Structure formats: structure tokens, C-alpha cells
Amino acid sequence: MTTPEDALPVLVVGAGPAGLTAATELLRRGVPVRCVDRADGPSTLSKALGLWPRTVELIHRVGGQELLATRALPQSQMRYYSDGKVIADLRYKAATRPLICPQPDIEEVLRTNLASVGGAVRWRTELLGFEQLDDRVRARTRHEDGTEHEEEFAYVVGADGASSTVRGRLGVGFEGSTYELRFVVADVMVDTRFDHRMTHYFCSPRGILVACGLPDGRWRVFTSAPPGVSQEDVDLAMVQSLADERGPGGIRLRDPDWISVFNVHARHAETTRIGRVFLIGDAAHIHSPAGGQGLNTGVNDAHNLAWKLALVWHGHSAGRLLDSYESERGEVARTVVRQADVQTRLWLLRKAHQVVLRDNVLRVASGLRLFDLAYIPWLAGLRTKYRAEPAAGRKTAGFVPGALVPLPLRGELDDLRHTLILTGPQDESARELTRWCRDRLGAVVDIRTGARRGRTAFVLARPDGHVDWIARDAAATRARLTDLFRPLLTAPRGERRKVREHTV
Numbered sequence: 001m002t003t004p005e006d007a008l009p010v011l012v013v014g015a016g017p018a019g020l021t022a023a024t025e026l027l028r029r030g031v032p033v034r035c036v037d038r039a040d041g042p043s044t045l046s047k048a049l050g051l052w053p054r055t056v057e058l059i060h061r062v063g064g065q066e067l068l069a070t071r072a073l074p075q076s077q078m079r080y081y082s083d084g085k086v087i088a089d090l091r092y093k094a095a096t097r098p099l100i101c102p103q104p105d106i107e108e109v110l111r112t113n114l115a116s117v118g119g120a121v122r123w124r125t126e127l128l129g130f131e132q133l134d135d136r137v138r139a140r141t142r143h144e145d146g147t148e149h150e151e152e153f154a155y156v157v158g159a160d161g162a163s164s165t166v167r168g169r170l171g172v173g174f175e176g177s178t179y180e181l182r183f184v185v186a187d188v189m190v191d192t193r194f195d196h197r198m199t200h201y202f203c204s205p206r207g208i209l210v211a212c213g214l215p216d217g218r219w220r221v222f223t224s225a226p227p228g229v230s231q232e233d234v235d236l237a238m239v240q241s242l243a244d245e246r247g248p249g250g251i252r253l254r255d256p257d258w259i260s261v262f263n264v265h266a267r268h269a270e271t272t273r274i275g276r277v278f279l280i281g282d283a284a285h286i287h288s289p290a291g292g293q294g295l296n297t298g299v300n301d302a303h304n305l306a307w308k309l310a311l312v313w314h315g316h317s318a319g320r321l322l323d324s325y326e327s328e329r330g331e332v333a334r335t336v337v338r339q340a341d342v343q344t345r346l347w348l349l350r351k352a353h354q355v356v357l358r359d360n361v362l363r364v365a366s367g368l369r370l371f372d373l374a375y376i377p378w379l380a381g382l383r384t385k386y387r388a389e390p391a392a393g394r395k396t397a398g399f400v401p402g403a404l405v406p407l408p409l410r411g412e413l414d415d416l417r418h419t420l421i422l423t424g425p426q427d428e429s430a431r432e433l434t435r436w437c438r439d440r441l442g443a444v445v446d447i448r449t450g451a452r453r454g455r456t457a458f459v460l461a462r463p464d465g466h467v468d469w470i471a472r473d474a475a476a477t478r479a480r481l482t483d484l485f486r487p488l489l490t491a492p493r494g495e496r497r498k499v500r501e502h503t504v
Helices: 017-028 053-062 065-071 103-116 165-170 236-246 294-313 319-347 352-367 375-379 428-440 474-484
Strands: 010-013 033-036 077-082 085-091 126-132 137-142 148-153 155-158 174-191 198-204 207-213 219-224 252-269 277-279 418-423 445-449 457-461 467-471 501-503
Touching: 010 017, 010 148, 017 033, 017 053, 017 103, 017 294, 053 065, 053 103, 053 294, 065 103, 077 352, 085 352, 126 165, 137 155, 155 165, 155 294, 165 277, 174 236, 198 236, 198 319, 207 236, 219 236, 236 252, 252 319, 294 319, 418 428, 418 474, 428 445, 428 474, 457 474, 467 474
Parallel strands: 010 033, 010 155, 077 198, 155 277, 418 445, 445 501
Antiparallel strands: 077 085, 126 137, 137 148, 174 219, 174 252, 198 207, 207 219, 418 457, 457 467
16 A cells, blocks of 8 residues: 555654654654754753653663663662651652663663664754645755755654744744743762762752762752852852752762753643644653653653554554544643642742641651552653543453553563453454454554453553553454554555464
8 A cells, every 4th residue: 555654754853862762663663764953963961860660661672771771870769858857758669760861871872772773863954944735744954064955754753842943833832831940950979978879859948959869970969049040150169059058968069060050841832733743752841850751751752653653654544543642642741741840849838837738748658658659650651541432441450441551461562563462261253353363454463362261351452552442352352453453454465464473
């Protein structure tokens, strides 16, 4: 089957974590990609630090395990202090433990993954504008030698940051606000007795001070800035003074690698899709660093969009599948912005009664390990649950519509295809469904046989590991597969691959 998408690549604008992930995942799925960035080369600023387990899982699917392991520092817990006294410990379990890794190292791992699937970044290439046609996008770019070129693409993915050219050309609003306070960040050596594998939050009426150990032995120190402070005002002496004022004392900073002042925003794009153009990562949402969700949300945006875009590009699924990108990731982004805003405001409480209430709530929640039940797994990316259709079924044998397939099974699934998991006793209708999938949907569906005990169930898992559908009978499952892959079912039979069967 030949479609306009078959002949045209996808243009990914921006080579940060979100753009690199989008380009890699599209190439893995057989979609040609042009990844461009107007910068001279990779950024050397450490910026984002945290990789939560769900993001690590997506990175490891492509590779980079050894390279990431040598550059990352596993975290043990978060510790909260109020006026120098410990009020809460939020400890990580093995499944929820994040890695601390400066963004340049993360991006190097992602570029290595991109190269492993035959991709590369075209640096010094700037998007100047684009025009959407019915079945393609005509884009104009300026290249390293100063020449301008006009080319056509199947889709455009804007991963070009908070000041996104793509978003601006679309005329999409960036709703939200900017915090009145500015913040100071420094990567420094620290003489201290505090555990290097923890993130320490020192809350006081005088401001917030956050200290997080880095893999190279340095610390990231983050604190609210005095009113009116500019980049020119900030030096090591000022950061030391703020640490003395807000911290517990006895912390000496030296040998700064990076000191900067920045604003913190809470914003998200009013839409993340117009026609054939999409926004991901910071181009779609920016927020406080509280919770360390920014880079992780962008990588998950990219992955969510890439597998859907690939199915549509190949003509395996209808274009309406792409509508779910905006609804699913938009809801996640709004939740992340809201949660980061709440945590930032809790940091900055000054009134005595508010501080007492916050501290008492944190003490109780920490003592009862309430954070282990929801908040930390949510930070880890393991509690993301997309809104499922009413007919998508009910929780069965640990599978929940919209939620992730439980581990360890999730790690064994083919992430380039959907997976049909058959559990319980299988009758002739189930065997017929298996034969039909093998014959007609081999290019897009894998089959796994689960436990034979319990009630019969048919669980359809998406390439990203989320549960798409749960049914009790083969007919309903076949109807769902037919609806999802109708374009492929009408394609010439020679274009279909045979499905592999596995036993869980």
C-alpha cells in the first residue's frame, strides 16, 4: 500500500532529550527521519538531572545500559528539613529509584542510541517556517552554509524547547504563569557530612535550599534568589551566603562548575497538535523542577507520539489514532505542571501556621510511608494511567485498561508491536483468533500465552506497555483489532509479516 507518508520523512525539530527520543523511536519503526537543531552542537549545560525508572526503561529498550550506568548515580531517598530539622524521609524502593545524571550525559546516551539505528543530528540547521498542505508539510530551513532549502515532510515534530519556533509558527498559546521569585542554581564541590546519594530539601521562612549529589562528586545546589537578583549579581560568595542562611550550617561550597539565575514557569501549550504538526517536551509544557519531571515527561511524550505516528505513516492504522497523543499526554502534562506548582509553593511557605501544618503533614505521611503508595510511584512514571474507552474492559488478572502492564512481563513484550496476551483456558474461538492474527496482523501484533488458570481473558497491550483493551471473548477482541488496524487488513497480503508466538 502506497501513501504520501511512505515517500516523505518526518521532520523532528530540536535535538534535546525529547527530539532525540522521537527520532530514535521513529527510525526503529522504519520511518525516515530528519532531526535538525539550530545550535552548533550538543549543549554542555547540566540543566536537568533526574531519570525516573519509566524513562530509564524506555532508554534501555534501545540500548545505552552500560554507558548510562557509568555516568549515573542511583538515588536512595529524598529528605525534607524544616529549619534544619529532619521532618520526612521519602525512601525509594528498587522499582522506583531514580538515577542522577546531568543532561549532557543523558543526551550523549540518547545520541548513541540514535546512531545505533542509523540516525544523526543535523546541527546548525534552523527551521524558518512551514506550510501545511492536505497530505504533507512544506518546511523551509537554513543550513550551516547559509543556504535556504524548501522540502516536504509527512509530519513535523516540534521538540525545540520553551521558546519553540514550531509552536510560534503554529500560533499556539503558552498558557500559565511565571513565579515572582527567581532561582539560583550552582554545580559545586561541597564540604559536608550529608549523604551524597540523597536529595536534601531545606525549607525555611527565608527560602528553599535543595542539594543533590552528582555522579562526579559535585553537588547541584538550588535556591530561591533574593528580589532583584540578575545573572551579573550571582557568584560563589552569594550562593554560599544563601546556603548559610537557608541550610543547617556547616556546608562549604567551592570550585563552582556552573552558576546561573533563572525564572521558573508553570505553562502548557493550549494544544499540542494542529494538523500534521505536533509539540513535545518543553515546547509543549514547562514547569518547576520540583519532582524532576521535565526531561522525563518530554521523553515519554516522544515515545507516545512515535509509535502512533509510525503506525499511521506505514498505513497500518487510521489517522485518528494520532488524536490520542494530545489527549493522553496533555492530561499528563497538566497533572505534572499542577503537582510541581503545589510542591514549589509548599517550599516557599513563610507564615508560621502554614509551615507548622506542612511539617506535620510531611511527618505523618513519612512515618506511615504514605508516599510509597502513590506519590513516589507516580514520580517514577509507573502510575501513569491513560483514559480508556468505556468498552475497554475491567481489571483482570492484574491488567488494568490504560495502565502499564505489570513487570516483569512488561519487560518481555515486543515494544515495536502490540501484544495480544491470552490468559486462562482457551477454546476453539481463541485458537481461531490466534490463527487470524498470525495470518492477517503479523506486522503489528505479537501473541503471548499467559497463565492457564483463572478465567479466560484477552489482553491487548500497546507498544508502550500500556493496556489498550481487555475482553472476555474472542469476538470482542477481534472487533477491537479490526478497528485499530483496519487499513492494514485491506492491504495486499504480501505486505503482512508473520507473528511470533511466545509463552509467558
